[in-house]
Amino acid sequence: MEQSEWEVMLASGEPEYLRHLSRHGYSNGYFRIWGGLDYQNDCESDHFSFNSIYFEGDDVDEEIVWQVSYELLCLLNGAVELFYFDHREWRIDRILRAGIPIQRVEKKIPRALLGAPNFPPHRRNERFLNRRVLNSITLIQLATENQDVHMILKYLALKGGWANYYKLMETIDSHASIKNIDVPDDRAKRTTFKNTANNFSLAGYDSRHGFKQLVKQNNTPAMTLQEGYSYVISLAKNYLVRAYDLSTDA
Secondary structure (H helix, E strand, O other), X not given: OOHHHEEEEEEOOOHHHHHHHHHOOOOOOXXXXXXXXXXXXXXXXXXXXXXXXXXXXXXXXXXXXXXHHHHHHHHHHHHHHOOOOOOOOOEEEEEEXXXXXOOOOXXXXXXXXXXXXXXXHHHHHHHHOOOOEOOHHHHXXXXXXXXXXXXXXXXXXXXXXXXXXXXXXXXXHHHHHHHOOOOOOOHHHHHHHHHHHHOHHHHHHHOOOOOOOOOOOOOOOOOOHHHHXXXXXXXXXXXXXXXXXXXXXX
16 A cells, blocks of 8 residues: 555645645655645645555555544644644545545544654655654654654644643653753743633633632732643743754744
8 A cells, every 4th residue: 555545635724834834845754745725726725635654554454544644633733733822623524545535434542652654665764854843744753753742742632721731831841851851931921820720710610720719819910821822832842842953943
């Protein structure tokens, strides 16, 4: 089975970022994205597709392609959220094999990382064609083999909220400690972030803790949810840049 035989057609998401990635040639064998242009009418379109080296091999069947596609799509949505707050998520419209739609299968819970793919000999250099630029394609590739990047993208793929943002902060802190990385941080913003995320009176039903009767007034300034997003995203980007020596020049 060849990678080129498969096409995962996407729908519903924000097109601008994927258009940027496909135009600037950031695709690689892990996640090859194309689309965004209507050549027949000479204009932009919102239609995008992808395929992957994980679709290649004699043991690959339609079930495997669907499950890998679900996982790659989740990583994509998490990676896009790193750059766009509360973006419209992409979903799979259909999967084609040699231009023919295949039957949809139910999504299963993945048990492990996808791991390093088996590139054929003539394509092994693709595994090292990493531009080392902080963008979604690079992060998807890293997330297939690295637990820390995988967890960051998975949390970002969840619905944005104080509880999930707090878990993301804790995850980054833990991996930074494991790797002995000093991640730049704004301590004043961290204090405000934690105060907001932990207090029902400030964050409501999305807070990390339930309702408690206030003994004294909480006078620490509160963040908006988008400010909380900006804080944890800055933390995540700082971690990724230092952990994987990434450039922020896209």
